[in-house]
Amino acid sequence: MQDKERLTGEIRELKEKRRAVILSHVYQRPEVQDVADFVGDSLELSRKAAATDAEVIIFCGVHFMAESAAILSPDKVVVLPTLEAGCPMADMVDEIALARRKKELPGALVVAYVNTSAEVKAASDICCTSANAVKIVSSLPPDREILFIPDQNLGRWVRRQTGRPMHFWEGHCNTHDKLRPEDILEAKAAHPAAVVLAHPECRPEILDLADAVASTTGMLRYAKESPKREFIVATETGLLYPMRQACPDKEFYPAATRLVCPNMKRTTLDKVRDALTTLRPRVTVEPQVREKALAALARMLELS
Ligand code: SF4
Structure with missing residues (x-):
């Protein structure tokens, strides 16, 4: 101390x-x-x-x-x-592999989750966050194909919300991807009155069991505004600390205590x-890379 x-x-x-x-x-x-x-x-x-x-x-x-x-x-x-x-997820895509995939999908717009390197952002058309991914994808011209990188769990969630067909990258967050339906079912059995909040980096079968799917900021807002008093939190356990600080009169339970990102x-x-x-x-960040990566971020910021 x-x-x-x-x-x-x-x-x-x-x-x-x-x-x-x-x-x-x-x-x-x-x-x-x-x-x-x-x-x-x-x-x-x-x-x-x-x-x-x-x-x-x-x-x-x-x-x-x-x-x-x-x-x-x-x-x-x-x-x-x-x-x-x-970030192991960010490391699952690099600019060389992305260039190869772009050649296979000429004309596709590349939507890069912000969990990517500057070089990958620079080679993408637009960025997104977990909070605005649905909005960004919805805003893209309907006649264009979409390649969503690198998180396929977030990509699948966005596809479900927007109805837009998409190509995915085989990437995921090692921490969120560990969560299994049994973890949620066990947590619900232990806390039957709790609301389940899940991050869209979790697998689709986890999101199916959630009462709300949101980014970390969205989960925090949900907990503050909700009249409910108990929450099961399906994301990295670090979020429980600011949640407990923001809502000292409410109870927060991790969906699984092993959801810890070592990095x-x-x-x-x-x-x-x-x-x-x-x-x-x-x-x-190299100036030439910075300029292009900034353009992909700026397109996102204009739309969100
Ligand atoms: S929790 Fe860790 S591995 Fe997962 S996206 Fe965040 S930094 Fe990357």
Whole structure:
């Protein structure tokens, strides 16, 4: 506990000195969320940081998120406290494999979930988040084929909502994809009055059992606005911390305690302190890649 207080104090001091803003994804450790200026989902965080006059962004999340921050804030120094914090889903597609698939599907529009590298965004027509994917896909010309990358679970969910036929990539989130219907049924048996909230990165059979399917921000909003008092949360367990903080009078249960993304938990307070001290490891995006990736993000932002 003493260690936590000492590190938190050091981080606060260094943050002022470096004119830094600290961002934390909702899946981060509670103590990391506590030192952040903003806690939220990846794109929302990058947009908030871009609107500040901070010189440095410390991104407590995974690599593609820090890249998005670098794309939106080219004049700020972007630091990812742990360079090993990657996203296995984002790594399931690269620009070379994507170029090959595009040749097989000439004329198809590529919709890239933001959980992709800057190079993959740059080779895509438009980006989407889990919150706006349905809206983005609905807005595309009906006569064009669609290639949705890389999360096939999210893609299938969007296809179901929009009725648009789509080509998928064989990608998934290793954490959400672990959840099985038995987990939900067990959680429901233990908490029969609870509402089941599920993230669209879960498999279709999980979404079939949910009362609501939403992004992390959407789940948080749902819990705040709902008159219900108990919720089973089918996403990475980190989200339970901000949910409990936002709704201290409500009960939140993980759909399965093993829904932990190891990459999201790599960032610790001492790594945040070290990142502020050394301003390393830095995440940068090549200007030519940045320009094209920004165009794909900007098309999404115009529509959402
Ligand atoms: S929870 Fe899934 S999508 Fe998010 S960083 Fe971890 S592996 Fe990637």
